[in-house]
Amino acid sequence: TGGHTTEILRLLSCLSESYSPRHYIFADSDKMSEAKIRSFEQKRAETFSSSQFTLHRIPRSREVRQSWTSSAVTTLYSILYSLPLTYKLKPDLILCNGPGTCVPVCISALLLGLLGIKRAIIVYVESICRVETLSLSGKILYYFSDYFIVQWPDLKEKYPKSVYLGRIV
Amino acid sequence: FRFKDSLAEDLGRADLVISHAGAGSCLETLEKGKPLIVVTNEKLMHNHQLELAKQLHRDGHVLRCNCSTLVETLQSMDLSTLKPFPPGQPEKFALFLDKVVGFQ
Numbered sequence: 001t002g003g004h005t006t007e008i009l010r011l012l013s014c015l016s017e018s019y020s021p022r023h024y025i026f027a028d029s030d031k032m033s034e035a036k037i038r039s040f041e042q043k044r045a046e047t048f049s050s051s052q053f054t055l056h057r058i059p060r061s062r063e064v065r066q067s068w069t070s071s072a073v074t075t076l077y078s079i080l081y082s083l084p085l086t087y088k089l090k091p092d093l094i095l096c097n098g099p100g101t102c103v104p105v106c107i108s109a110l111l112l113g114l115l116g117i118k119r120a121i122i123v124y125v126e127s128i129c130r131v132e133t134l135s136l137s138g139k140i141l142y143y144f145s146d147y148f149i150v151q152w153p154d155l156k157e158k159y160p161k162s163v164y165l166g167r168i169v
Numbered sequence: 170f171r172f173k174d175s176l177a178e179d180l181g182r183a184d185l186v187i188s189h190a191g192a193g194s195c196l197e198t199l200e201k202g203k204p205l206i207v208v209t210n211e212k213l214m215h216n217h218q219l220e221l222a223k224q225l226h227r228d229g230h231v232l233r234c235n236c237s238t239l240v241e242t243l244q245s246m247d248l249s250t251l252k253p254f255p256p257g258q259p260e261k262f263a264l265f266l267d268k269v270v271g272f273q
Contacts, residue, residue: 010257016267130220149262149265165265167258168258169257
């Protein structure tokens with residue numbers, strides 16, 4: 001969704017072209033992210049001519065303040081949907097920053113890793129908006145990501161296994 | 170205004186911005202180097218949305234008030250006390266990620 005996409009594109013802005021091809025996964029209900037991503041990639045293609053990227057939409061796992069029981073059902077549906085997609089893409093690295101969309105994808109990647117099919121490195125960057133508390137995705141992925149990055153010192157104190165690099169967006 | 174696609178143009182021409190505590194609004198304004206007064210309403214906003222506004226205020230980047238104290242704030246404000254907001258550094262993230270992945 002909006003803010004998340006803007007942040008993740010900023011995170012990508014200084015990455016070398018070794019991080020290619022890039023597969024963007026976002027919620028089917030998201031109307032604005034596609035345009036932002038295309039614009040970013042278009043600009044990037046001006047410098048790096050061999051830029052490759054793809055876009056994928058998955059069902060949104062949870063609406064804000066959706067009830068727990070219905071969230072469990074929609075998240076399960078999202079996991080079932082993202083499992084074949086993750087299997088097809090077999091990513092080496094998953095970079096995510098907090099929308100509910102990232103949880104099913106990471107869970108799929110973890111499953112593929114457990115099954116010995118493909119082990120992806122999962123890097124989670126909590127939003128700059130999160131100063132004192134983690135988002136729900138963050139609370140879950142703190143335990144399941146390989147690297148968990150926070151952007152404010154308070155969170156580094158509360159979550160000692162996290163990485164603090166200062167503000168990076 | 171209703172919903173404009175981008176406020177960038179208006180922000181560019183503004184001398185002072187008064188905004189709600191939404192993160193996007195705050196950050197966009199600060200990145201353009203404009204003085205910002207954030208109007209917070211603790212009753213209305215979910216706790217986590219206030220976090221960034223509170224921190225920015227603590228760090229001296231924005232002035233803060235609520236609806237009833239806005240006029241008073243406008244009358245007594247000293248914008249020179251506001252500290253500039255340095256941009257984030259995605260290059261630090263790139264360096265970190267290169268190490269993690271093994272591109273050195």
